[in-house]
Amino acid sequence: MRQQKRIAIIGAGPSGMAALRAFAAAELQGDTNPEIICYEKQDDWGGQWNFSWRTGTDHYGEPVHSSMYRNLWSNGPKEALEFAEYTFDDHFGRPISSYPPREVLWDYINGRAMQSGVKARVRFAHAVRWVDYSEEAAQFTVTVDNLRTKETVRETFDEVIVATGHFAFPNVPNFTGIETFPGEVIHAHEFRGAERLKDKRVLLIGGSYSAEDIGVQAHKMGAQQVTMSYRSQPQGFAWPEGMQEVPEIVGFDGQTATFVDGQVREFDTVILCTGYLHHYPFLSRELHIESPNNLYPEGLYRGVVWQNNPGLCYLGAQDQWFTFNMFDAQAWYVRDLILGRAELPSAEARAEHARAWLERFEAAQTVAQQVQFQADYIRDLIDATDYPSFDLDEVVRIFLAWKADKQANILTYRDCTYPSVITGTMAVRHHTDWLDEFDDSIERYLETPKPQVTQ
Numbered sequence: 001m002r003q004q005k006r007i008a009i010i011g012a013g014p015s016g017m018a019a020l021r022a023f024a025a026a027e028l029q030g031d032t033n034p035e036i037i038c039y040e041k042q043d044d045w046g047g048q049w050n051f052s053w054r055t056g057t058d059h060y061g062e063p064v065h066s067s068m069y070r071n072l073w074s075n076g077p078k079e080a081l082e083f084a085e086y087t088f089d090d091h092f093g094r095p096i097s098s099y100p101p102r103e104v105l106w107d108y109i110n111g112r113a114m115q116s117g118v119k120a121r122v123r124f125a126h127a128v129r130w131v132d133y134s135e136e137a138a139q140f141t142v143t144v145d146n147l148r149t150k151e152t153v154r155e156t157f158d159e160v161i162v163a164t165g166h167f168a169f170p171n172v173p174n175f176t177g178i179e180t181f182p183g184e185v186i187h188a189h190e191f192r193g194a195e196r197l198k199d200k201r202v203l204l205i206g207g208s209y210s211a212e213d214i215g216v217q218a219h220k221m222g223a224q225q226v227t228m229s230y231r232s233q234p235q236g237f238a239w240p241e242g243m244q245e246v247p248e249i250v251g252f253d254g255q256t257a258t259f260v261d262g263q264v265r266e267f268d269t270v271i272l273c274t275g276y277l278h279h280y281p282f283l284s285r286e287l288h289i290e291s292p293n294n295l296y297p298e299g300l301y302r303g304v305v306w307q308n309n310p311g312l313c314y315l316g317a318q319d320q321w322f323t324f325n326m327f328d329a330q331a332w333y334v335r336d337l338i339l340g341r342a343e344l345p346s347a348e349a350r351a352e353h354a355r356a357w358l359e360r361f362e363a364a365q366t367v368a369q370q371v372q373f374q375a376d377y378i379r380d381l382i383d384a385t386d387y388p389s390f391d392l393d394e395v396v397r398i399f400l401a402w403k404a405d406k407q408a409n410i411l412t413y414r415d416c417t418y419p420s421v422i423t424g425t426m427a428v429r430h431h432t433d434w435l436d437e438f439d440d441s442i443e444r445y446l447e448t449p450k451p452q453v454t455q
Helices: 014-028 088-092 102-116 209-220 324-339 347-363 367-383 392-408 442-446
Strands: 006-010 035-040 122-124 126-134 139-146 151-157 159-162 184-187 201-205 225-229 243-246 249-253 256-259 264-266 269-272 312-314
Touching (some): 006 139, 006 151, 014 102, 014 324, 035 126, 139 159, 201 209, 201 264, 367 392
Parallel strands (some): 006 035, 006 159, 035 122, 159 312, 184 269, 225 243
Antiparallel strands (some): 256 264
């Protein structure tokens, strides 16, 4: 009689939680699940959505995973990330705004996972150190440190799901003369709040979402001047007075930075918004993704199955327009492969499938094409499983409306509202304009302000 399969999930952030939920859903349908162990190096789940004041290393001496900071509000509509089988209505029991703060979104993903009863499968404060694969045994050996007891354990598994994300290991380029800069220099990964930037002249190096959001946060919190240096092209928003984009930096001389267009400016603080790298220190190069951050990393069949060893799967390894619901679609498909509900094609067929999708990805040049590409990718996964279908094209429309709202006013787009594509519920406007809201707690967010009494 065949021994029960053993599955390791590495990471209990949104992707790992999606995998646990997927197996729990199959169990409710009468499937017999394999033995599942999820290793999470933090003390609780949620991955990036766990805020910590710490930077560098945590209280165990491990690299801090989360890049979250105080007063971080969703920078995309919640309607674009809503779980198809656990809605915001299900969780909050009432309409909420389209751009909740971090604590509210953590509460949402935590609520779904707690409802599934899967927390017992997670070994918290367990850091995976190495994953070996034996061709002869067709098994993985996972070496793990229990960070609380200081014990090292080695366990064997039939399949491994890597769900550690790829926005935790910062890309830190060098800049000529940066060592002479007398002020603070940090990566966005270490940024923990814009309050300390009040009255400061801030330089953000980078031209994407981190620079945009930290820049707007700094402006909101009273920075004297916010300058964003882009390498390829400006973001092009109608920035308010006190915010400006400049081209690529040439170098530093003390507090003075020089840019390729000849501009020279002085700064008090430099924040590197230079992105993140795929980094899996527990995997050998034979199992490790080697890809820039893009919508379709090479080496993965259907964006999840490692082509050279299909016993290894990745969740959430793509650059992301969609997030939580894409992780669900991936997790449901990986689950079905493991349970035998879906059949894995031959290596040749997998390679051909990947080539076709890579060609589609390379042809997607505009924002609209890229969003539609990822919607079609998710649809392909959902069509192969029993994950509830939802109107992906409507989500694409919401994404494009979001982009237009940002172009109209980068400071007020979070006050806009959208309908749920799952329930049809229209979001409500938050009781306080985002620019005037300085309390991001869930208590403040969910409170109903007392009506104004007019004299």
